[in-house]
Amino acid sequence: MTENAYKPGSYPDLPPPPGTVGVYGWIKNNLFSSISNTLLTIISAILLYYLIDGIIGWFLFDAVYDAESKIECRKIDSGACWAVITKRVGQFVYGFYPEAERWRIDISFLTMFIAFAPLLYPDIPKRKWLLWFSLVYPFLAYILIMGGYFGLQKIEYSLFGGFMLTVILGVSGIVCSLPIGILLALGRQSNLTVVRTISICFIEFMRGVPLITLLFVASSMLNYFMPPGTNFSILVRVIIMFTFFSAAYIAEVIRGGIQAIPKGQYEAADALGMSYWQKTRFITLPQALKISIPGIMNTFIGLYKDTTLVVVIGLLDPLGIGRAALADTKWNGLSTETYLFVALFFFVSCFAMSRYSLWLENKLNTDQK
Amino acid sequence: MTFLSNIWRNEKSREIIIQIFVLFCIGWLLSWLVMNVNANFKALGKDISFEFLFIPAGYDINQYLIDYNNRDSHLRAGIVGLLNTGLVAIFGIILATVMGVALGIIRLSKNWLASKLAYWYVEFTRNVPILLHILLWHGIIINTFPQTRQAINFGDLTFLSNRGFYLPKPITESGIEFVYLCFVISLIFSVLFTKYAKKKQDLTGIQYPVFWINTAVIIILPSLAFLLSGLPISFEIPVLKGFNFRGGLHMSPELAALTFALGIYTAAFIAEIVRAGILAIDKGQKEAAESIGLKPSKVMNLVILPQARRVIIPPLTSQYLNLTKNSSLAIAIGYMDLVATLGGISLNQTGREMETMVIVMLIYLSVSLSISAFMNWYNSKVKLVGR
Numbered sequence A: 001m002t003e004n005a006y007k008p009g010s011y012p013d014l015p016p017p018p019g020t021v022g023v024y025g026w027i028k029n030n031l032f033s034s035i036s037n038t039l040l041t042i043i044s045a046i047l048l049y050y051l052i053d054g055i056i057g058w059f060l061f062d063a064v065y066d067a068e069s070k071i072e073c074r075k076i077d078s079g080a081c082w083a084v085i086t087k088r089v090g091q092f093v094y095g096f097y098p099e100a101e102r103w104r105i106d107i108s109f110l111t112m113f114i115a116f117a118p119l120l121y122p123d124i125p126k127r128k129w130l131l132w133f134s135l136v137y138p139f140l141a142y143i144l145i146m147g148g149y150f151g152l153q154k155i156e157y158s159l160f161g162g163f164m165l166t167v168i169l170g171v172s173g174i175v176c177s178l179p180i181g182i183l184l185a186l187g188r189q190s191n192l193t194v195v196r197t198i199s200i201c202f203i204e205f206m207r208g209v210p211l212i213t214l215l216f217v218a219s220s221m222l223n224y225f226m227p228p229g230t231n232f233s234i235l236v237r238v239i240i241m242f243t244f245f246s247a248a249y250i251a252e253v254i255r256g257g258i259q260a261i262p263k264g265q266y267e268a269a270d271a272l273g274m275s276y277w278q279k280t281r282f283i284t285l286p287q288a289l290k291i292s293i294p295g296i297m298n299t300f301i302g303l304y305k306d307t308t309l310v311v312v313i314g315l316l317d318p319l320g321i322g323r324a325a326l327a328d329t330k331w332n333g334l335s336t337e338t339y340l341f342v343a344l345f346f347f348v349s350c351f352a353m354s355r356y357s358l359w360l361e362n363k364l365n366t367d368q369k
Numbered sequence B: 001m002t003f004l005s006n007i008w009r010n011e012k013s014r015e016i017i018i019q020i021f022v023l024f025c026i027g028w029l030l031s032w033l034v035m036n037v038n039a040n041f042k043a044l045g046k047d048i049s050f051e052f053l054f055i056p057a058g059y060d061i062n063q064y065l066i067d068y069n070n071r072d073s074h075l076r077a078g079i080v081g082l083l084n085t086g087l088v089a090i091f092g093i094i095l096a097t098v099m100g101v102a103l104g105i106i107r108l109s110k111n112w113l114a115s116k117l118a119y120w121y122v123e124f125t126r127n128v129p130i131l132l133h134i135l136l137w138h139g140i141i142i143n144t145f146p147q148t149r150q151a152i153n154f155g156d157l158t159f160l161s162n163r164g165f166y167l168p169k170p171i172t173e174s175g176i177e178f179v180y181l182c183f184v185i186s187l188i189f190s191v192l193f194t195k196y197a198k199k200k201q202d203l204t205g206i207q208y209p210v211f212w213i214n215t216a217v218i219i220i221l222p223s224l225a226f227l228l229s230g231l232p233i234s235f236e237i238p239v240l241k242g243f244n245f246r247g248g249l250h251m252s253p254e255l256a257a258l259t260f261a262l263g264i265y266t267a268a269f270i271a272e273i274v275r276a277g278i279l280a281i282d283k284g285q286k287e288a289a290e291s292i293g294l295k296p297s298k299v300m301n302l303v304i305l306p307q308a309r310r311v312i313i314p315p316l317t318s319q320y321l322n323l324t325k326n327s328s329l330a331i332a333i334g335y336m337d338l339v340a341t342l343g344g345i346s347l348n349q350t351g352r353e354m355e356t357m358v359i360v361m362l363i364y365l366s367v368s369l370s371i372s373a374f375m376n377w378y379n380s381k382v383k384l385v386g387r
Helices: A022-030 A035-061 A070-076 A089-094 A099-120 A127-146 A162-188 A193-208 A211-225 A234-260 A263-271 A276-313 A318-327 A335-364 B002-009 B011-044 B074-108 B112-126 B130-144 B176-204 B210-228 B253-279 B283-291 B296-332 B338-350 B353-382
Strands: B152-154 B158-161 B164-167 B169-172 B233-236 B239-241 B244-246 B249-251
Touching (some): A089 A099, A089 A162, A211 B338, A276 B296, B002 B011, B074 B296, B130 B296
Antiparallel strands (some): B152 B158, B169 B233
């Protein structure tokens, strides 16, 4: 075949060399490209086989979902004994909240998504109206959950527990810590020596001690710092500590964002004659917050996970409920099942949060690529 | 009026006014808190004193690195706790680093299966609270490992049971000093040789296989000394006597669970840091290094790693710090660390919440602050000098 057989520009595309495309090519390139790579594939495959074979069987196929005790479970099948969970699902979700009033929790939980939607998705239709709802929501939720108004039965804090408690602690901590964190970050970058020193002391102290010591302070010492006779509930004290703790971390993340803004931005703002607050509102924060979204979300996820620590000071979050279940002689020794169930709940919610953060990051990314 | 507004308009004087105002507010807040504490303490008939540190603690600690019994003081109990915190932190950091670096590199590998497995490991691990990891591992060891009589046996040397892990304990005998000496000598040699090789390369361009020679010397010289001085290390092997093992090194279920949990959890974060650090290096750096003909190992050691190190080390240190602070969760499974001894039992026995918590917090604070001071120094040292 000579080159002249084709007119210029009409030379047909040749098929790619064999073994570089398609399923075969993909497998060859990604799994067996070299000896070490092949070895890695084989090891991973063996690992995967054992995982699926051992864990899935134990988890699902050999598992027992309904029984009266651990001994009964073991008689039925050899796998996991999920009966310890199914017998107490209500407690795991609502704690000791009275059964007749649980609809109040359901409603506040479902409306929470409506309240958060306009904050989380800027493109949502009718956003303005929904934002009003978001503003009212905290009061609505408080009235619904606590009761005591409009003929709703008043519920004691001590009955709160389970996943409901996790969500209450997590969400209120997250919502309160962001504004405080922003203020602390601005304080730390401030020109005013006094403000800067105070912010640094606060941030470094909160970041330097383990959260658990702060919770001990909340549970046993915070009342000493209040006027004699004041007594506010442990739940509020714990939320205050969570808020301060994660505000300090958020402040550091946002400070990183502020420092990453090019100097020219400030100089331009100064040249335009903007005041400090104008500069902060229109120049610094929009850019700094955008850069720090991944870090802020990580802090939120951390706070949400850290709510489990309240079990140490005796609140009945899902771990507390689980431990109470395990203390029952009927279910003694089923710790793996109980903790894995709670772990699954945290995995699902935290994974969802991190996916949202990725989505937001991509959406706000204005870099030219 | 114009005088006042002039003061407010002047930047200097306005700053001073604001600062005085803030100082006043903070001073008022602090004095209010102190007054409240005073009033509350008076009402309860309490005072602040640190004398309780020197009275006998009266409780037992099941694991101690320095001698301790229940007649020792609260102070000593606190030190035992602090050492236990250090012990689990070091074990955890070693485990987390090894696993984390390996996982980070696997996630970047071209192997689809391995990289996906590592990805899901990271996602599952870091999205579950650390306290759950600790309780889960503790539960697994306590509930699913066999009893001591049926302990999992590795060649009659190491035993795993629900009472903890039993390992052979190395015992040094006379003559070991000679081995140590040889080890030090080989280290000194390797430092000097590295310097010499670098100088030689600068002058003549001749390269020595520095790494291999150093490794060989560091391994061979002490081993030879070890053989020559008549094998001065023997092992005390745990033996089952009655219901429990005697001798050997004992790792309690609490320590083991805490080490695994902290190591496995932190490894997921370290994997992400390592991955991000390597990805942060511009592709052009690698391509440039390859195009001037460097071997793959040289590309890694001379071009990628020195730059990735700058990105990796600061967050890595903060992960180590997090691990150390997370080890305070030991209290949930009854491992006697600093928070469980001084901030737990001592607090409950003496009723001195204020004093014990202040001491515990100050210790953690001083560790964190000194490490972050070191990090600031390191950052300023390795920072790229901009315009």
